[in-house]
Amino acid sequence: MQLAFCLYKYFPYGGLQRDFLRIALTCQQRGHAIRVYALEWHGEVPPGFELVKVPVSAFANHRRYAKFTRWVEADIARRPVDRLVGFNKMPGLDVYYAADPCFEHKARTLRKPLYRYGPRYRHFAAYERAVFAPEGKTEILMISTTQQPLFAQYYGTPARRFHLLPPGIAPDRRAPPDAAERRAAARARFGSEFGLHADDLLLVQIGSDFPRKGLDRSIAALAALPEPLKRRARLVALGADDARPFLEQAHRLGIGERVHIPGGRDDVPDFLLAADALLHPARHENTGTVLLEALVAGLPVIASAACGYAHYIEDADAGLVVPEPFAQTALDRALATLLGDDEGRARCQRNALAFADRADLYSLPERAADIILGRRG
Structure with a gap:
């Protein structure tokens, strides 16, 4: 035809x-x-x-x-x-x-x-x-x-x-057998690009239309972290949009050196493996495919309940969902909780990978x- x-x-x-x-x-x-x-x-x-x-x-x-x-x-x-x-x-x-x-x-x-x-x-x-x-x-x-x-x-x-x-998650988003090795290699590469140190906590946000995806909310949550966590955390936001107002926000909040917005990238799978959490506090989102891309890569997720696919994160017990109506303080607490609990993140990773094996995503x-x-x- x-x-x-x-x-x-x-x-x-x-x-x-x-x-x-x-x-x-x-x-x-x-x-x-x-x-x-x-x-x-x-x-x-x-x-x-x-x-x-x-x-x-x-x-x-x-x-x-x-x-x-x-x-x-x-x-x-x-x-x-x-x-x-x-x-x-x-x-x-x-x-x-x-x-x-x-x-x-x-x-x-x-x-x-x-x-x-x-x-x-x-x-x-x-x-x-x-x-x-x-x-x-x-x-x-x-x-x-x-x-x-x-x-x-x-x-x-x-x-x-x-x-x-x-859902239609691309196969290249799934965690490969050599995920640990690829994570180490990606973090080493990102170290020179974004100033990421071995013990730093890497947060990623992925998706164009930064205002709708809630990038300002993510930057505010990073700034609200307790000082020991804030010193270790970096946020990289990937997507095709105007970065200027969000970089200005980060500088006003005193975390300008910890927020990076490099534009759209072809190496998203490497970010999913290298990161410690995905942030997606969208204001409205029909689905939120990136939530499932993170899930199948074994990356813990913090998302707003406004995302249509947020229920998958709860079904898999692979992160935290901030309820609607949205409150910035709830996102701040969720981020501090997840980043402060190494074992909790490891459990989210195990749960996510197990869910990715059994669900049609x-x-x-x-x-x-x-x-x-x-x-x-």
């Missing part, structure tokens, strides 16, 4: 983007042709992919997205496809991968009523309704149990159109491909 995938922006370090790539590659490995429509593409194009960079522009994003839709519709009319798969909400999709939360719920609970009279609201509300309206035919790939009731509440979407996927691309290829219009 000829498959077409739509997403507004591809870059190698985004969670949605990595899921898209693995799903598309799985479909390709099963013998199907892949065409990708995107406004922006950063990084290499996989062999055999037909990348179509849609040549539209507009001052406002919602106007650009509307032009994108019309351009793609016209191109598909000339060059038909068997399935149209979207990773952003838009009309005309056969399958939608629901990485984003319910827009209508956010508009009604986080915005003032006047917001719903603006053109931006009207665009995104219409695009969401095009996917979830009860009379629609789009099959919906869900990656979290938290959002389906909201879509059903606002749109009355039939349950039969929702397909809950298992890996088959999202295969299951998504099953649904994409099995759908009938």
Whole structure:
């Protein structure tokens, strides 16, 4: 079959983007042709992919997205496809991968009523309704149990159109047999890069969109540590975002030399092995794939309960979950507790690796491909 995938922006370090790539590659490995429509593409194009960079522009994003839709519709009319798969909400999709939360719920609970009279609201509300309206035919790939009731509440979407996927953790995130040796080598390399000493405690936070991921919360928690722990702790935040306000925050709190934000990296598996804990106190997070990437690497996790995948950390007993509504003091206590308990971290590591062996945390691309290829219009 000829498959077409739509997403507004591809870059190698985004969670949605990595899921898209693995799903598309799985479909390709099963013998199907892949065409990708995107406004922006950063990084290499996989062999055999037909990348179509849609040549539209507009001052406002919602106007650009509307032009994108019309351009793609016209191109598909000339060059038909068997399935149209979207990773952003838009009309005309056969399958939608629901990485984003319910827009209508956010508009009604986080915005003032006047917001719903603006053109931006009207665009995104219409695009969401095009996917979830009860009379629609789009099959919906869900990656979290938290959002389906909201879509059903606002749109009355039939349950039969929702397909809950298992997580899709990449195999290279799992702790390898030589994990201890790789940890030592990575920490030695990071020693020269970040000033990490042998007895230091390395904290990592991974993910773009630093404000939403709660990097400011992590920096505040590091600054609040008891002095003996603070002297040993370093935080490295990986992701593609503006580092300046967070580095300024660290300097104001007197820990500027202990916070490093080197941007997006290709050596994330090494950080997962080298670190002593992952911090992910997100303000809102549909899933939080990085929580499971840390879990399968045997890295203890501190996450906010706002993360859709936080329950896996509790199920595995592999870290601490800060309850909602969030309180900074609760995160401060959790970090001090975990870093001050060497045996507790070792127990979290053992529990995480045991859970990674028995739970299906890996088959999202295969299951998504099953649904994409099995759908009938």
